[in-house]
Amino acid sequence: MIEVDRLTKRYGSTVAVDDLSFQVLPGRVTGFLGPNGAGKSTTMRAVVGLDLPTMGEVRVNGRSYASIRRPLCEVGALLDASAVHGGRSASSHLLCIARSNGIGPSRVNTVLEMVGLATVARRRIRTFSLGMLQRLGVATALLGNPGVLLFDEPVNGLDPEGIWWIRALMKQLAAEGRTVLVSSHLMSEMALTADHLVVIGRGRLVTDASVTDLLSRSSRNRVRVRSPQAGQLSALLTQDRADVRVQPGPDSALEVLGMDAPAVGELAAAHGVVLHELSTQQASLEEAFMDLTRDSVDYRTGLDPLQATSPNASPGTPTTVGSRP
Amino acid sequence: MPPDATPRDLAGPPTGLADGTPPGLPADQPGRAVPPRPSAATGRRDTFGNALRCEWTKLWTVRSTYWTLFAAFVITVGLAAIACGATANQGGDVGGEPAALSLSGIFMAQIALGVLGVLVISSEYGSGMIRTTFAAVPNRLVVLAAKAVVFAGVVVVGAFVACLVAFVLGQQLLRSTGQQASFGDPEIVRIVLGATAYLTLIGLIGLGLAAVIRHTAGALGILFGAMVVLQIAVQFLPGELQEDVLPYLPATMAVSIVTVNPPAMSLSAEGSIALLSVYTALVLLGGAWSMVARDA
Numbered sequence: 001m002i003e004v005d006r007l008t009k010r011y012g013s014t015v016a017v018d019d020l021s022f023q024v025l026p027g028r029v030t031g032f033l034g035p036n037g038a039g040k041s042t043t044m045r046a047v048v049g050l051d052l053p054t055m056g057e058v059r060v061n062g063r064s065y066a067s068i069r070r071p072l073c074e075v076g077a078l079l080d081a082s083a084v085h086g087g088r089s090a091s092s093h094l095l096c097i098a099r100s101n102g103i104g105p106s107r108v109n110t111v112l113e114m115v116g117l118a119t120v121a122r123r124r125i126r127t128f129s130l131g132m133l134q135r136l137g138v139a140t141a142l143l144g145n146p147g148v149l150l151f152d153e154p155v156n157g158l159d160p161e162g163i164w165w166i167r168a169l170m171k172q173l174a175a176e177g178r179t180v181l182v183s184s185h186l187m188s189e190m191a192l193t194a195d196h197l198v199v200i201g202r203g204r205l206v207t208d209a210s211v212t213d214l215l216s217r218s219s220r221n222r223v224r225v226r227s228p229q230a231g232q233l234s235a236l237l238t239q240d241r242a243d244v245r246v247q248p249g250p251d252s253a254l255e256v257l258g259m260d261a262p263a264v265g266e267l268a269a270a271h272g273v274v275l276h277e278l279s280t281q282q283a284s285l286e287e288a289f290m291d292l293t294r295d296s297v298d299y300r301t302g303l304d305p306l307q308a309t310s311p312n313a314s315p316g317t318p319t320t321v322g323s324r325p
Numbered sequence: 326m327p328p329d330a331t332p333r334d335l336a337g338p339p340t341g342l343a344d345g346t347p348p349g350l351p352a353d354q355p356g357r358a359v360p361p362r363p364s365a366a367t368g369r370r371d372t373f374g375n376a377l378r379c380e381w382t383k384l385w386t387v388r389s390t391y392w393t394l395f396a397a398f399v400i401t402v403g404l405a406a407i408a409c410g411a412t413a414n415q416g417g418d419v420g421g422e423p424a425a426l427s428l429s430g431i432f433m434a435q436i437a438l439g440v441l442g443v444l445v446i447s448s449e450y451g452s453g454m455i456r457t458t459f460a461a462v463p464n465r466l467v468v469l470a471a472k473a474v475v476f477a478g479v480v481v482v483g484a485f486v487a488c489l490v491a492f493v494l495g496q497q498l499l500r501s502t503g504q505q506a507s508f509g510d511p512e513i514v515r516i517v518l519g520a521t522a523y524l525t526l527i528g529l530i531g532l533g534l535a536a537v538i539r540h541t542a543g544a545l546g547i548l549f550g551a552m553v554v555l556q557i558a559v560q561f562l563p564g565e566l567q568e569d570v571l572p573y574l575p576a577t578m579a580v581s582i583v584t585v586n587p588p589a590m591s592l593s594a595e596g597s598i599a600l601l602s603v604y605t606a607l608v609l610l611g612g613a614w615s616m617v618a619r620d621a
Binding site: 045048049051052068069070075077079082085087088089092096097099100101102140 | 371372375376378379381382383386387388389448449452453454456457458459460461462463464620621
């Protein structure tokens with residue numbers, strides 16, 4: 001279990017993390033999401049004591065990281081896979097790290113087998129591809145067989161097989177009862193892995209919710225309806241309902257926001273309107289994420305990417321939990 | 326010795342994942358019992374011992390260690406052979422300092438050992454490996470101390486062997502001139518041990534500088550600036566000022582350490598070693614402060 005407690009980290013006048021609090025519980029994969037520059041890496045570095053908090057603290061299993069005698073046996077972290085000395089072989093690299101925590105050399109071979117690098121154990125790290133470096137980083141994290149694992153952007157540089165592998169690994173680690181925190185700036189990636197999401201933007205907590213909750217809350221959920229009497233239906237839907245909006249969708253369909261599919265169906269039936277299609281269009285996790293972080297992107301273009309790619313997207317301001325004023 | 330038995334065995338390790346076999350377990354089973362994990366705090370109080378073993382392994386698993394130690398040895402012994410051989414060949418006079426002549430290689434060898442000292446730390450900052458190191462050993466003073474102890478231990482042995490071989494070989498070559506020294510002569514043991522200490526301290530200064538500067542090139546620049554450039558710059562000072570400054574420069578101290586009769590304008594050999602130790606301690610303290618106070 002990881003507890004981030006009112007963590008604040010400033011670099012000069014830049015506030016990287018701003019009064020951030022959340023907990024990461026064991027037994028599930030927690031996705032740590034935010035746009036680039038949101039403070040994900042800073043937070044993760046603070047967990048393993050690399051960055052000293054300006055204020056607040058981080059506890060792992062109830063203690064500060066620095067007070068753990070053999071930290072690798074409690075917390076494993078993959079923060080930057082390329083942060084290795086290129087001149088060492090993979091097995092020498094792992095052996096050095098194992099020795100620092102009194103971990104026996106046999107464990108080195110075990111983790112190399114686990115990540116599929118056993119055949120290149122004697123090769124210098126300099127010759128490794130990005131994907132192999134990621135696997136070596138995972139091996140390092142697993143070295144002490146820790147109950148808490150942190151992965152910062154683990155799928156970077158992996159080939160499709162590697163991505164598939166790391167997703168399965170994270171799920172397995174969580175299923176074994178470990179605490180797993182995985183950061184990413186890609187919501188779509190998290191949709192496939194995470195059970196729970198902690199979303200931050202500009203160093204602040206945007207939301208801390210399960211994936212299911214987040215999806216059902218998104219303002220981009222809409223009902224798609226097709227009818228030969230579209231004009232009549234549209235008028236019916238918006239009549240006396242200020243919170244319902246109807247907009248044209250693809251294929252001459254209508255998209256209804258602010259009303260669920262049963263209600264639309266019942267209304268149509270009551271007025272004898274023929275429907276050819278009635279379906280719920282759930283927002284993708286990516287859209288939900290964009291909604292949440294809309295106000296907290298550091299480097300934004302003048303273009304709203306959603307508006308640009310999907311002309312039917314709602315321009316409405318999303319309601320978010322815990323979003324900044 | 327250490328808790329060599331692997332920590333706990335990974336309960337049902339995802340071994341199958343190595344070849345891409347599915348792990349079989351669905352993600353949504355958080356109800357499963359957490360495998361018992363004995364607290365790491367119950368481990369033996371051998372944090373420093375583990376850090377030493379870690380740094381020892383690090384030192385001997387990169388090529389630069391072998392290259393720099395090899396270079397230091399070859400330079401020390403090679404220059405002894407050249408200097409003493411040439412002097413003997415020409416029937417020259419060693420000015421009563423046969424030991425110094427055979428140890429003249431240390432002025433070059435210190436560069437190789439300084440490079441090694443710098444690399445022990447700067448290679449980790451340069452690559453980012455230092456973050457892995459600090460995550461494994463959160464007490465950064467333990468990291469620095471372990472690095473310094475392992476480095477000093479290796480260099481003391483290496484430098485002593487090199488100085489010994491250089492001295493014996495050099496005196497052997499000087500035999501034909503009848504000016505050779507032996508271990509029975511006054512100051513000789515002090516000179517060989519002093520040269521060893523000098524080389525080790527210069528290496529440690531490099532190590533400490535790298536902890537402050539964090540960049541290989543920057544740390545090397547300052548180290549060699551202090552050893553060589555400063556010495557040259559001082560030559561341009563007016564005479565009196567020169568006399569005030571020269572005795573406190575490393576190169577002058579090296580001369581007084583390896584000579585039987587140190588030059589007039591210099592500290593005694595013992596004084597030089599003591600002052601160089603103070604320099605080393607100050608640089609290492611600066612390094613310790615920098616490591617602890619600044620984010621990795």
